[in-house]
Amino acid sequence: MKCVRCNTTSSAGALYCEHCGERFFKAKIRLVDRMGNDTTHYVFTHDYVIGRDEECDIVLSDPAVSRRHAAITYEDGVFHIENLKSKNGTLVNSKEISKVALNNYDCIQIGAAKLYFYFSEGDFPEDRIHTHTGEFIQETLMKISREIQSKNMLDEVLTAILDGVVALTNARDAMLWMPDESGEWQPRMTRNIRLFGDSGDLQTRVRTLVEQMASNGKHYVYHKSGRQEFIQNMNVVSGLPCRMLALSMRSRKIVDTQERSQKVLGVIVLRIANQVMVFDSRKISLLESLTTQAVVAIENALLYSEALAKRKIDNELELAQQIQNRLLPREIVSVPRTDIAAFSRAHSYVGGDYYDLLHVRDEALAIAIADISGKGIGAALVMSCLQGSLRAQIGYEDKPEHIVCNINQLIRESTAENLFATFFFAVYEYETGALHYVNAGHNPPLVIRTDGTHEFLKSSAAPLGILEENRGTEATIILKDGDVVLFYTDGLTEAMDEDMNQLGMNAVKDCVMVYVSENPQAQAREILDFILRQVEKHTAGQPQHDDLTLLVMKVSPAQ
Structure with missing residues (x-):
């Protein structure tokens, strides 16, 4: 190809004049x-x-x-x-x-x-690297580096890198390879890829080459003579005609401290069909510097992409948290002769704890508390499934054993085998004080009587989602004026101090019984706040290890 500017001839298919840099x-x-x-x-x-x-x-x-x-x-x-x-x-x-x-x-x-x-x-952006000045290398490197470093998104960075390398080398075709999420090397971006052909065999050979380079961390050169070699330093090819060149972009971070090896972030494969490339010291210096700048830009772009992904996940989790909070009672329902207070806090954005208070007919209150196995999004989804099922059937079904059976069947059919839920469900008739309940593997609620005695409402059924049929046995207790019931999840009893010692149910029971005995006029909110102070005292500022839900119910004398 003849240049109209300097009247010299360059290789067929060259993008720029090899003598004056004319595009x-x-x-x-x-x-x-x-x-x-x-x-x-x-x-x-x-x-x-x-x-x-x-x-x-x-x-x-x-x-x-x-x-x-x-x-x-x-x-x-x-x-x-x-x-x-x-x-x-x-x-x-x-x-x-x-x-x-x-x-x-x-x-x-x-x-x-x-x-x-x-x-x-x-000018096109890549035109800059063909400008001949007295300080060619330094000026050109600064220009192309600014072009690369100005990008944040990874694809923009890779585009700037590949365009710069292709223009510098006059390559007619190029592929930029990077590992995918599973670690498999894939062609991420190409230039004039048709010249590579559609041959699956060729792509397989290139993939094998790229995987070798990822392993040894070296560059690859295919000489005009047919000789092939892996090289550590590009200066080896100075002045030698090459048909194909593959550049490894090595991370700045040392992966193996003993071997001082570096992770390969990407590989650029360059060819000139039926032609050769000759690199002088100037181009080699620029190419190596450009590769170094490319590595910095790729690492920064990856960090930027990770930050964006994390921000997106955080935003989605915040939305999930808002939605989940709306699934819990916004206000404590008003019930005659009954004082109720509740508290729920997830371990992370969303959790698997659930409680609910629902009116049943005109003379009863449905009380539910559950703990879904695991944490995070999976547990939160099962929690919403459980809540939807309970609210859908409470209008026509309020027998605890039937409620437990129905929700158990739903969870078995709609969730993974490794997910289950402990569940306590009761119907409280506030005029008579009768509390009808079924405990499906949940932490037994603590009942504190005014006479100083206590009892636990123990389990009579397996956790939901484990057995195909799980009806449970309904039990009934009678609550009297002044009696207190503490419903809770294991985030209370398993709260840990800095030595990983759990608070334990015995400690909870003893301190609550003493407080209720010494403060017979205490309201449900005061009792709940006292329990939370005991948790904070035990954990002494340690991070929360699990979701925590408490519900305190106290029977009040008729007015």
């Missing part, structure tokens, strides 16, 4: 196909046919695309896109066209593919 290509097309693959094509002044046929200049493997679908032409300094009587038509900026002039940033849509057209009267 040969006139425009760029960024192709995003129906599979999401991102490819950049450099456009010169000849015609480009776009279609499904393998002989087309830009091939789109899409059944909705005609064999010869459209053409890009260059006339009098202007690029045009022309529809070639295709079956499904060609769109430019969402409008169907027959032939139209292309402007910078136009979007061409052919089938499911989108082709973004870039045509600049001035």
